[in-house]
Amino acid sequence: MKEVELKMLDRAKALLESGEVARVVGWKKGDFCFDPAPAVFETVEELDGFVYDWFCGANLSKYLIQIAKKEGKTAVFLKPCDTYSFNQLVKEHRIDREKVYVIAVECLAKLDVEKMKAKGVSMIESVEVVDKEVRVKTAYGEETLSKPEVILTKCETCQKTHQAKDEEIIVHERPERDVNRFAEVEKLEAMTEDERFAFWRNELSKCIRCNACRNVCPACSCVKCVFDNPASGIAAKANDDKFEEQLFHIIRAFHVAGRCTDCGECSRVCPQNIPLHLLNRKFIKDIDGLYGEFQAGETTEGKTPLTSFTEGDVEPKDVFQGEAK
Amino acid sequence: MQDVTTEKKEFTPNIVAFCCNWCSYAGADLAGSSRLTYPANVKIIRVPCSCRVNPMFVLKAFQRGADGVILCGCHPGDCHYVTGNYYTRRRMALLYSFLNYMGIEKERTRVEWVSAAEGARFASVMNDFVKTVTELGENKRLTDLRVKEGE
Ligand code: SF4
Ligand code: SF4
Numbered sequence: 001m002k003e004v005e006l007k008m009l010d011r012a013k014a015l016l017e018s019g020e021v022a023r024v025v026g027w028k029k030g031d032f033c034f035d036p037a038p039a040v041f042e043t044v045e046e047l048d049g050f051v052y053d054w055f056c057g058a059n060l061s062k063y064l065i066q067i068a069k070k071e072g073k074t075a076v077f078l079k080p081c082d083t084y085s086f087n088q089l090v091k092e093h094r095i096d097r098e099k100v101y102v103i104a105v106e107c108l109a110k111l112d113v114e115k116m117k118a119k120g121v122s123m124i125e126s127v128e129v130v131d132k133e134v135r136v137k138t139a140y141g142e143e144t145l146s147k148p149e150v151i152l153t154k155c156e157t158c159q160k161t162h163q164a165k166d167e168e169i170i171v172h173e174r175p176e177r178d179v180n181r182f183a184e185v186e187k188l189e190a191m192t193e194d195e196r197f198a199f200w201r202n203e204l205s206k207c208i209r210c211n212a213c214r215n216v217c218p219a220c221s222c223v224k225c226v227f228d229n230p231a232s233g234i235a236a237k238a239n240d241d242k243f244e245e246q247l248f249h250i251i252r253a254f255h256v257a258g259r260c261t262d263c264g265e266c267s268r269v270c271p272q273n274i275p276l277h278l279l280n281r282k283f284i285k286d287i288d289g290l291y292g293e294f295q296a297g298e299t300t301e302g303k304t305p306l307t308s309f310t311e312g313d314v315e316p317k318d319v320f321q322g323e324a325k
Numbered sequence: 326m327q328d329v330t331t332e333k334k335e336f337t338p339n340i341v342a343f344c345c346n347w348c349s350y351a352g353a354d355l356a357g358s359s360r361l362t363y364p365a366n367v368k369i370i371r372v373p374c375s376c377r378v379n380p381m382f383v384l385k386a387f388q389r390g391a392d393g394v395i396l397c398g399c400h401p402g403d404c405h406y407v408t409g410n411y412y413t414r415r416r417m418a419l420l421y422s423f424l425n426y427m428g429i430e431k432e433r434t435r436v437e438w439v440s441a442a443e444g445a446r447f448a449s450v451m452n453d454f455v456k457t458v459t460e461l462g463e464n465k466r467l468t469d470l471r472v473k474e475g476e
Contacts, residue, residue, distance in 0.1 A: 193425065244469075251380060254380045254420060283419060286419055286423070306415060307412075309412060313415060315414065315436070
């Protein structure tokens, strides 16, 4: 990863120095090795704090809605999954493609510090990844973890490739993978209604309505959100009733249906570890099954499943009987 | 004081029916003027087109005490606005499937196409839906206790 980081840094420097771009959007070092944060770099000096490592899971595309409106061109580093969100935002006219210079960067999955901590590793000072091993230096000594067990949930099923790029920085080829991202959704579908209700009640009751899922989501980019309307009856900061939890999550999932790229940011940021991706993936799975396979963000043009139709579309009642297969 | 000896009151569901102005609402009218009966607990909400119904309407109806929500529009191909109901069909197929995925009983939601000439069909659709929801019982999974009337 260090090699990749150095190449990225070189390019960022060159682009800023030549004046080709006015700013670079990337990640900067945090207080610890495991908390780099999205950042904007406007000068070469600022790049001192630049970082690209195993903890750069954050998707930078949504920041461009605002940043790319500024004067001059903006360079951005995008991982494979991030490029889908970027395309989707371009498609929805939230980002002007001409004003962004996309540097597609390699990603061999990112680490989830919470999963590492859950394995009893704390006081992490540095990490090194060698193949399928994560070697961690902590204040107490060294530990080795199995990489597949501590990567972000969104990375576990990722098979994405760069869909937008003006240039690419790839040092290591990513091994091909064949995983079924709908496995968990299928498990839920196979349960009874009662079991599913209990499952979601249990999960959603943890929601504290911090709105982190909504705020991080590249598909949730409305300037004014329906949930911010005091007349909606559900604009409360904290939930008063289980209905609010249900309404928030059902409506949010519906509003991003056909637009959600399955970037996994919602589940990553949820402080309550609610498996939000299982909501969005149900819509994705149903759309794929009923209207033909569709991946949001693959292109910046074309129709989307909920803004188009065919005369022979399935009737809602048959979706039930056929269990939406 | 409640008399504990009185028999339990029979459950009559609250049904909300969203009907499009051009076909289904006219169908309901025809059912009425033809003196066909359908249960009085079906509350019709007239909308300009079935595609006006946003998922929030459906959820709010449940929140406010509906036990079943049915959406009626023109038959596909006959929409007054040409294509509105085709969008409805996709949206509701996905929404209802999703609600069921969350554990909401699938019998509580329905979409039916009823034309302005189908008064009899309107009545039979409503009778059938009310029967189904009555058998299913009260909606307990998608309600808001705050807006419930005290017993
Ligand atoms: S709903 Fe979640 S997975 Fe989908 S685009 Fe938004 S943050 Fe990404
Ligand atoms: S991030 Fe999690 S806790 Fe916060 S609003 Fe979303 S689901 Fe609720």
